[in-house]
Amino acid sequence: VRVAEVDSIRTNANRYRWELILLGLIGLAVLWATRLSPYYLETAQLLNSSRTFVFTGIMALGLMTVILTGEMDLSLPSILAVCTVLLAKASAAAVPLPIAVAGIFAVAICLGALNGFLVAKLRLPALAVTLGTMGAYRGLAFIIGSEVGYTGFDDTYKYLGAKLMGEAEVPFMLPVFCVVVLLFVVVLHFTVFGRRLYAIGNNAPAVSYSGISVVRTKVFAYVLAAMTAALGAWIFIGQYGSARGDNANGVILAVLTSVVLGGVDINGGKGTVFGVVVSILFLWTLRNGMGLANIAGPIQQLIIGALLILSVLVSNFALSIRIRAKQ
């Protein structure tokens, strides 16, 4: 009875309350940043700094897909690294871009499917398994690319991540990010597959009894997540112009924070793409402000880490208050 009650409270609660709170927080962060530096609100500054959130943001959407089913994938940044070094190899061998991109997507799909197979088919604990594949894939990236960085990318390879469009110098990856967001809105909120993700996160046995293959859906979720890592890799090499085995090392903190802060339930079954996008924008504003305030990298990480824990604590606390109020 209690579980049902909690669920009804969850669904009855204002659906977009969390997202609205986040929007308010963005407002505050913008105010703080403009006080720090008069240059903050300049279009060029905003457009230029917007490049920093794109590849982590895209991976956050991928991770969200997995978390909605109640699982976890810590290996996404490592998959990204495998893809960047593969692109480096392809570029060095003068492989045409479409083939190279098709290649990294194929590899990413395999790596994601392996994660999915281990977690969904063999029913191994997702956390520990993807912690393992995180190390294994990272090692793989180094094995493929050795420890030497590659910077000689062909311009066609870098186009996606480096091209600035028009007078205003809008980064090309910005519209790409918007398209990806739209795709995820459609896939998660308007397709059967998307509804199944939520259903599995809420009650996997029930889904299984109604004749839907939980294993297949979860594997697809992992594959989709890995594909976002591949796309992230393509953007990454253009943005930084280099590829090395340690690319995007430690980025998982920012990616996971975007997802959890965006109101996605870490136990699955709840969360919107809108929420995640808003939280990506919030983290961007915050990071941008911290950069302008000359706050060092590790301290920025500290603040992001604190935000991650606080966001779960606050939502747990709010839930327990609502349950108590109902009793």
Place this chain on the structure above:
Amino acid sequence: MNAAGMKTASRGQDLRLSIAANVSRNTLRLRVVSVFLSFIAVALVFAFTTQNFFSFQNIKIIAFNAALLTIVACAEAMVVLTRNLDVSVGSIIGLAGYVAAKFAAAYPASGVLIILVAISIGLAMGLINGLAVAYGRVPSIVATLGTLSIFRGITYIMGHGIEVPSGDLPKWMIKGADATVFGIPFIVLLAVCLVLVLSFLLRNVPLFRRVYAVGSNPAAAIFYGLRANRVVLFAYAICGALVGFAAFLYVSRVGTITVNLGRDWEMTALAAVVLGGVSTTGGSGNLLGVLFGALILSSIDNGLVLARAPEFWRMFIQGTAIVAAIAMDAGIERRIQKMFRHK
């Protein structure tokens, strides 16, 4: 007659269950033996492919590294046994080690107090993790991934990028790291003693046995009347304190203590725990296995260096080993569950 029939049936049932219990106990024992055998296999492979692997000097190096790893892995195992994770142990080593080193450099005459500083900082970090997980109901991976960067950030703020050279540390710390008893490094004896004592406690003292109870079935533990929250908090506290102690030992060994001390240790510690047969779904595993797990990893590490293989192969092997060990454990667990199932 009916009653008699039922009696024999229940006796048959009892017998079947006791056999199943026996087999499962032996299977778990076999798990530790298999870890030991794979350690032997790894050692043999390196003995044939590299020179000097079995030289006295090299064995000492391996034992040294394995000892330190064993202490951290035992700490991690305490948390894993409760069906939680702690990925912040590397950052705890960093913070506790760095502060202890600074303290030792500033007050070289403070003696044992330095150890207490390291342990109490570790304990405090462990309590923070435990409070967030047990009482804040933050999933352990989220909480400790957060504290991973929080603790590292604090170390960074305290350090201002300044390193502590080991020359600034009191002499007894440096000497203590190399001390031997009957030719065996002191630190190795320490690690073995820790494994034995902790195993004894986990087996015989109710406070510690609860760690297994909560890990194997949290709901049942609560219905039984155990305060699961407290047990989880306790496990994190022990973990933090042990890691703090390991940080002290680590500091006395490395040349320069930087704010990056202990980075990536969480992966290695977790690998040792999982390789050693501690189930990531909690409640099962023993520390002897963890000791062998640490030995395997240290041997691989050392052997790869001797074989002049690039360092990153370690990451790949470690990760793959984690996944393989988890898959194997899940297989064993399912086999045992099948045996206990009523037909």
